[in-house]
Amino acid sequence: MARSSLRIGILVFPGSNCDRDCHHAVTAIMSAAAEFVWHKEASLPPLDAVIIPGGFSYGDYLRTGAIARFSPVMAAVTRFAESGGLVLGICNGFQILLEAGLLPGAMLRNRSLSFICRDTHVRIENTETPFTGRCKPGQVLTLPIAHAEGNYYADPATLSSLKAKNQIVFRYCTPEGKVTPEANPNGSLDNIAGIVNTTGNVLGMMPHPERCAEALLGNEDGRLILLSLLDSLKSGRFSPKPAMVS
Amino acid sequence: MITKDLIIQHGLTDEEYGKIASILGREPNLTELGMFSVMWSEHCSYKSSRAFLKKLPTEGPQVVQGPGENAGVVDIGDGLVAVFKMESHNHPSFIEPYQGAATGVGGILRDIFTMGARPIALLDSLRFGPLDNPKNRYLFGGVVSGIAGYGNCMGVPTVGGEVYFNEIYNHNPLVNVFCLGIARKDQIFRGRAAGVGNPVLYIGSKTGRDGIHGATMASDAFDEGSESKRPTVQVGDPFTEKLLLEACLELMEKDFLVGIQDMGAAGLTSSSCEMASRAGTGIELELAEVPRREQGMTPYEVLLSESQERMLLVAKPGREGEVLEICKKWDVYAAVIGRVMGDGLLRVKEKGAVVAEVPARALVDDAPKYERPAAAPPYQDHLQSLPLELIPEPRDCNAVFAALLASPTIAHKGWVFEQYDHMVQINTLIRPGSDAAVLRIKGTDKALAVTADCNSLYCVLNPYVGAGIAVAEAARNLVCAGARPLALTDCLNFGNPERPDIMWQFILAVEGIADACKALKIPVVSGNVSFYNETRRLSIYPTPVIGMVGLVDHADRAVSQGFKAEGDAIVLLGETGEDLGGTEYLKTIHHREQGMPPMLNLDREVALQAVVLEAIEQGLVRSAHDCAEGGLAVALAECCLSAPAGPMGAEIVLGAQGLRRDSVLFGESQSRIILSVKPGDLERIKALAQKAEVPLSVLGFAGGKRLTVSIRDEHGRAAIEIDRPCQELAIIWRGALRSALESPLEVEGRHA
Numbered sequence: 001m002a003r004s005s006l007r008i009g010i011l012v013f014p015g016s017n018c019d020r021d022c023h024h025a026v027t028a029i030m031s032a033a034a035e036f037v038w039h040k041e042a043s044l045p046p047l048d049a050v051i052i053p054g055g056f057s058y059g060d061y062l063r064t065g066a067i068a069r070f071s072p073v074m075a076a077v078t079r080f081a082e083s084g085g086l087v088l089g090i091c092n093g094f095q096i097l098l099e100a101g102l103l104p105g106a107m108l109r110n111r112s113l114s115f116i117c118r119d120t121h122v123r124i125e126n127t128e129t130p131f132t133g134r135c136k137p138g139q140v141l142t143l144p145i146a147h148a149e150g151n152y153y154a155d156p157a158t159l160s161s162l163k164a165k166n167q168i169v170f171r172y173c174t175p176e177g178k179v180t181p182e183a184n185p186n187g188s189l190d191n192i193a194g195i196v197n198t199t200g201n202v203l204g205m206m207p208h209p210e211r212c213a214e215a216l217l218g219n220e221d222g223r224l225i226l227l228s229l230l231d232s233l234k235s236g237r238f239s240p241k242p243a244m245v246s
Numbered sequence: 247m248i249t250k251d252l253i254i255q256h257g258l259t260d261e262e263y264g265k266i267a268s269i270l271g272r273e274p275n276l277t278e279l280g281m282f283s284v285m286w287s288e289h290c291s292y293k294s295s296r297a298f299l300k301k302l303p304t305e306g307p308q309v310v311q312g313p314g315e316n317a318g319v320v321d322i323g324d325g326l327v328a329v330f331k332m333e334s335h336n337h338p339s340f341i342e343p344y345q346g347a348a349t350g351v352g353g354i355l356r357d358i359f360t361m362g363a364r365p366i367a368l369l370d371s372l373r374f375g376p377l378d379n380p381k382n383r384y385l386f387g388g389v390v391s392g393i394a395g396y397g398n399c400m401g402v403p404t405v406g407g408e409v410y411f412n413e414i415y416n417h418n419p420l421v422n423v424f425c426l427g428i429a430r431k432d433q434i435f436r437g438r439a440a441g442v443g444n445p446v447l448y449i450g451s452k453t454g455r456d457g458i459h460g461a462t463m464a465s466d467a468f469d470e471g472s473e474s475k476r477p478t479v480q481v482g483d484p485f486t487e488k489l490l491l492e493a494c495l496e497l498m499e500k501d502f503l504v505g506i507q508d509m510g511a512a513g514l515t516s517s518s519c520e521m522a523s524r525a526g527t528g529i530e531l532e533l534a535e536v537p538r539r540e541q542g543m544t545p546y547e548v549l550l551s552e553s554q555e556r557m558l559l560v561a562k563p564g565r566e567g568e569v570l571e572i573c574k575k576w577d578v579y580a581a582v583i584g585r586v587m588g589d590g591l592l593r594v595k596e597k598g599a600v601v602a603e604v605p606a607r608a609l610v611d612d613a614p615k616y617e618r619p620a621a622a623p624p625y626q627d628h629l630q631s632l633p634l635e636l637i638p639e640p641r642d643c644n645a646v647f648a649a650l651l652a653s654p655t656i657a658h659k660g661w662v663f664e665q666y667d668h669m670v671q672i673n674t675l676i677r678p679g680s681d682a683a684v685l686r687i688k689g690t691d692k693a694l695a696v697t698a699d700c701n702s703l704y705c706v707l708n709p710y711v712g713a714g715i716a717v718a719e720a721a722r723n724l725v726c727a728g729a730r731p732l733a734l735t736d737c738l739n740f741g742n743p744e745r746p747d748i749m750w751q752f753i754l755a756v757e758g759i760a761d762a763c764k765a766l767k768i769p770v771v772s773g774n775v776s777f778y779n780e781t782r783r784l785s786i787y788p789t790p791v792i793g794m795v796g797l798v799d800h801a802d803r804a805v806s807q808g809f810k811a812e813g814d815a816i817v818l819l820g821e822t823g824e825d826l827g828g829t830e831y832l833k834t835i836h837h838r839e840q841g842m843p844p845m846l847n848l849d850r851e852v853a854l855q856a857v858v859l860e861a862i863e864q865g866l867v868r869s870a871h872d873c874a875e876g877g878l879a880v881a882l883a884e885c886c887l888s889a890p891a892g893p894m895g896a897e898i899v900l901g902a903q904g905l906r907r908d909s910v911l912f913g914e915s916q917s918r919i920i921l922s923v924k925p926g927d928l929e930r931i932k933a934l935a936q937k938a939e940v941p942l943s944v945l946g947f948a949g950g951k952r953l954t955v956s957i958r959d960e961h962g963r964a965a966i967e968i969d970r971p972c973q974e975l976a977i978i979w980r981g982a983l984r985s986a987l988e989s990p991l992e993v994e995g996r997h998a
Binding site (some may be wrong): 059 | 330394489576660664672
């Protein structure tokens with residue numbers, strides 16, 4: 001049964017800086033209730049989904065996300081994910097999910113060694129996830145990136161497994177949808193821009209859907225991701241099993 | 247014992263020292279000498295500029311807070327205010343580009359959130375020597391990454407600015423940083439230590455020995471030994487600043503504070519004496535309570551340290567416990583280090599023993615004021631002369647055009663702004679690269695537009711006209727975005743004010759700004775003066791950078807510079823004259839930096855801006871772009887190449903009107919704006935222009951894949967001067983900066 005008011009938690013680490021943007025996206029685009037969850041919390045309040053926002057958790061002076069994964073809240077998020085709850089990690093959130101072991105692989109510095117902020121094109125590789133239900137297979141979205149460490153890496157075995165299990169959700173591509181080296185902004189392995197875990201309930205993505213979900217901002221492609229997530233929550237198929245969360 | 251050597255080392259004159267002794271009624275001790283030295287430095291006291299800055303208009307119905315506070319404040323309606331300021335970080339950035347630029351960003355951010363505003367945008371105005379010199383590449387790259395490193399981490403978008411290259415900045419690059427914030431009008435905080443007995447708190451990073459005498463360094467010219475001053479440059483920690491920002495905004499929200507000020511230049515000394523002086527109070531400090539990162543620091547070092555990410559607060563009585571609690575939540579160091587006193591003194595103790603005792607007001611207000619001698623330099627006549635008969639007209643305008651688009655000053659600045667997060671906070675409606683960046687104000691229908699502008703070549707040729715143009719162009723850029731200019735902040739970068747030619751430049755530039763502000767009805771609400779921008783007596787060009795903020799009443803009507811639709815009519819408002827002096831064309835193609843800059847007629851400027859704003863408000867304008875460096879031809883190319891869906895061509899015919907071809911194409915006549923409009927709206931635009939007596943000419947139509955520009959002579963014969971595929975132009979324009987950075991270096995030392 002879908003509840004009348006969905007509650008989405010947004011983690012706040014010291015140094016998170018897209019937390020307020022995600023709050024805006026959840027309330028203004030998804031018309032759901034948004035709740036900040038402080039990194040020092042050892043358990044989550046009752047939530048339907050968790051967003052780990054972008055930013056520079058703990059300054060990211062060490063490897064990105066490497067300290068955040070030790071925050072008390074990440075143990076709770078891990079339990080939430082294991083119980084089937086939906087977790088969306090954007091940018092630094094993706095990096096934290098990798099460090100926390102909720103997703104496989106690691107992030108290297110961008111091939112250019114510099115921060116890159118611009119629009120990219122990404123091709124939808126998997127529409128069967130709770131985050132991409134509104135997309136068409138092979139659809140090309142324009143989504144902005146803003147990161148210095150988005151150069152995804154995994155060892156060959158992990159990459160084969162990602163492919164075999166259809167875990168690659170977004171690939172950087174040309175405007176026409178071709179996955180080419182030129183369309184790869186940061187050197188990411190196999191042009192990977194986002195992946196899900198094997199059970200499909202945890203998505204990490206480098207592009208920022210919350211930055212392109214309003215007509216006023218000139219691009220609404222991000223809505224597809226946010227509203228797919230909303231559809232999935234409303235379907236009730238992805239509610240976390242309460243016993244496992246607490 | 248204060249010796250003559252010590253006085254000289256502290257950058258004070260004998261007369262200044264005498265004045266200190268007479269204020270105190272005794273000789274100062276070393277700690278007090280250090281405090282006076284930083285507070286009376288040019289950087290902190292504005293002693294050479296104060297008398298002239300009074301000429302700037304600072305009032306208007308929209309002004310909530312003018313100059314004198316940490317930042318200026320203007321009313322933007324809906325119970326909100328815009329808070330903004332610009333500052334220089336030139337000297338530190340030359341010595342250590344990454345940290346110099348990063349801490350510049352950190353400092354200006356603190357100036358804004360000190361006022362109770364959440365920072366929503368940063369701009370950077372940068373000037374370097376040419377990129378064929380390895381040192382300049384190092385400085386440019388370092389400064390850009392320093393800005394990115396700090397601003398990106400803070401989650402404040404860097405949405406624009408400007409980048410110029412000129413040999414004059416070889417040994418003195420300029421790094422000016424601008425920050426805009428938004429606050430509730432009823433929740434503005436000021437740097438006032440009011441309420442005798444109120445606790446004074448220190449929050450933020452611990453104090454170390456970094457940056458001691460940074461302000462004094464910034465008040466001196468460079469010499470060969472300047473790089474040994476690297477230890478006076480502070481190291482930035484944006485993570486701590488982010489925590490400090492959130493902690494401060496939470497403290498302000500909870501209403502625990504009486505006053506608050508950033509510890510910027512001259513650190514604890516300036517923040518405490520300025521807060522006391524503004525409130526007419528005194529402050530007693532106990533240095534033993536100051537959180538420190540190093541052992542054995544002397545009171546002198548603690549008072550003069552410029553360690554970053556620190557704030558001084560005055561809390562409401564009995565609220566210090568709650569302040570400390572919030573700081574603890576954000577993992578920010580905090581301590582009660584003193585209290586507000588009624589005696590007007592800044593009294594500093596170390597473990598109970600008084601180590602300095604100085605009237606707070608004397609440090610802030612009694613600094614000497616100088617009206618230094620000013621005189622036009624003998625070289626000015628030569629600079630302003632431009633025998634046009636010696637300048638051959640170009641044979642191949644296509645080649646000249648391509649060379650201009652590839653000039654690093656004109657080239658697309660994507661290499662720079664793509665390293666900045668310019669979208670975080672999801673307000674950026676018009677991104678970097680247009681005339682002005684536009685940011686929506688969530689919860690309202692409005693948006694704010696911001697720009698930073700100065701053409702310093704104009705300013706060296708004629709400081710009065712050049713500075714006036716900086717104001718006019720900034721306003722024009724805002725108007726092109728559909729914004730009504732509200733107010734400006736200035737960052738006045740000049741050479742050594744002890745030189746009469748530099749003072750002459752300064753005084754004229756301030757007058758130029760003042761007159762342009764009066765004509766355009768734009769007050770100055772904050773600013774900064776940076777003197778001593780010279781190395782081995784070679785001074786920079788006078789560079790009065792103008793940062794300006796405007797209000798867009800309907801965010802969805804904001805306009806950008808790129809052409810929008812095939813078939814739209816392209817219209818020029820304003821007139822083209824024989825304006826080749828000081829142009830990028832003359833500099834790049836003919837290697838001359840001389841002549842008179844373009845004339846600025848303020849009446850025409852006012853009329854032009856009013857027409858464009860009216861047309862945008864009526865929804866008649868699809869794109870608007872100011873004509874600046876490179877003239878009409880370059881402006882047209884920018885409109886073509888900035889089209890949102892990729893380059894869009896245009897077919898243009900310009901009237902010769904008896905002018906040289908290079909003047910028509912590349913001259914930089916002021917008060918010109920290119921609009922594109924739906925053909926059906928052409929008559930309405932014409933009517934608006936006619937009513938305001940603003941000259942209007944239809945130049946052609948957008949569309950196709952080529953930019954073709956013809957000039958029609960007085961007999962009606964049109965000859966094609968420029969004809970290039972837009973795709974080719976895009977590659978030149980977008981790739982030029984990267985090419986310049988990656989091209990093989992010329993023989994080292996050419997510019998040394």
